[in-house]
Amino acid sequence: MIRAALALLLCWGVAAGANAADHGVILIYHRVTEDGPASTRVSPTRFREHLDWLDSHGFSVLPLSRLLDDLYELGETRENAVAITFDDAYASVYQAAFPLLRERDMPFSVFVATDAVDKGYSHFMNWEQLAEMQASGLVEIGPHSLSHAHLEQRKPGETGSDWRQRVSAEIKESAERLAAKLPEPPIPVFAYPFGEYSAATLELVAEAGMRGLAQQSGAFGPAVPARRIPRFAMATGYDALDRLATAVRSRPLPVEREQAQPFFLQAGQEHPGSLTLTLQQGAVAPGAVNCFSSSGGALETAAQGSELTVTLPPFTAGRNKVNCTAGTGTAGEFYWYSRIWTVADGEGQWLNE
Secondary structure, three states: OHHHHHHHHHHHHHHHOOOEEOOEEEEEEOEEOOOOOHHHEEOHHHHHHHHHHHHHOOOEEOOHHHHHHHHHHHOOEEOOEEEEEEEOOEHHHHHHHHHHHHHOOOOEEEEEOHHHHHOOOOOEOOHHHHHHHHHOOOEEEEEOOOOOOOOOOOOOOOOHHHHHHHHHHHHHHHHHHHHHHOOOOOOOEEEOHHHOOOHHHHHHHHHOOOEEEOOOOOOEOOOOOOOOEOOEEOOOOOOOHHHHHHHHOOEEOOEEEEOOOOOEEOOOOOOOOEEEEEEOOOOOOHHHOEEEEOOOOEOOEEEEOOEEEEEOOOOOOEEEEEEEEEEOOOOOOEEEEEEEEEEOOOOOOOOOO
């Protein structure tokens, strides 16, 4: 098994030395099944179509850790590089996705909220299945917290110091649990539950020596912050092959500077009103960028020099996202930027879905 894994790594290494690119794309899936909420599943048939499309259109599926190291340490990776990730460790990943990926020798990563596995919940994989996948040489395992709670929510009477201690434990102890239960250590990458984070959570992930995976859309490269790396979510209603093609052909919008803003807003905290991005000179004209709210509605923008100012929509309790895109000059290819604001309601809570 070790020899097979080494052979795959050598193969990926040769590939990375060919045509190089300064960006890559990460896809996120949850369930691969006909059942369950549409927002977190794709059917096995559609997932097979995704893999076949990637294979037939010249995309290289790389291990996530390799893709991250390539771009953040070397500044380049294989052209058309994609990583496949699964959050939550649902049993359908082992039952339906793993066989399809294994027969194509495609690597992937699974991010595990360890309490669900420890408690033996029926919809999740068990430790034996996770170990079997890891032993294949194709699968990396990473932490997704202990409880899969909304990490920004405070418990009644919880102080800021108590909150930091609890969330730090969610991050570090989930990785420690994976290390204790699996043959190989987890990769140093944390996937935020629900894709939610604050500046304080980003700091805790950095203190744990990890990179962080978000759930807002976009490609990434060396200039994209390593604690909030975007991923394109694939789910029923958003899993058509043309959307997959748009996702994996995207590039990061060349943002040099973002206006400082909170990622998490307490109830009653002032709405930021707008967001200003400074784009790399000569890369993309700010006036060519179009921005959209979570609902898909177009947002008002203003360009001045290299700056793009986006008028933000009203926020509601929960996750509020803005996507900004611009054509690259090649048909079907877009520069992409996304940002999330999580907003608490009057009780410091918000909807789970």
